[in-house]
Amino acid sequence: MSAMEPAKEKSGLDAVIEAYKKDVDVTLIRENLRLTVDQRFQRLMKLQKFAEELRRAGRKARSRK
């Protein structure tokens, strides 16, 4: 392995990250940054609960088929 390889890998990763950055929804980030850390966690737990309800509803709908 040449000494240049790690640098090449790093720039490759940077390019990938830059590509992903274009699709980040900054409005969601700004909304979150207005909250306290505690509020961010309370929201996360509500979101988990909602996701679980959706999964349960999906399972129920599939079982009816």
Next chain:
Amino acid sequence: MTDFNALLRLLTEHGVEFIIVGGAAATAHGSARLTYDLDIVYGRSSDNLARIVNALAPIEPYLRGAPPGLPFDWSTETLKRGLNFTLITTLGPLDLLGEIVGGGGYERLCSETIEVEIGGVKCLCVNLERLIKVKRAAGRPKDFEVIAELERILDESS
């Protein structure tokens, strides 16, 4: 659902030395991504291992994904023999990490933390700059979107 409030309260009330990392740390910094487990880097001193064992015993820690009924001895000896433990508890999934790639162990990571208050308890969370370095060091494709979001958060915060 993972009860982050109760897990953090339990650890803090027992004086466990730990640092929040991973997806929960990303949430603390403003990430909008959904995460299910609490990842912590914990101190490896004998006293701290004993605190962890006492703190978590009531919430029945067990190896996540392992078939039920396997013998799993929740003790300081078990913690001493291993390093990273992927657990399920009655309060939700919890990953105990003795070391993380790009971050090291508890003592090394301590200088790169911020204090956060969650559910009425104060605890340490890895700072945003180090969290990004840890995610980059792991180099997992599943983290690429996360890194991109964290770097956007860093841009927005500066």
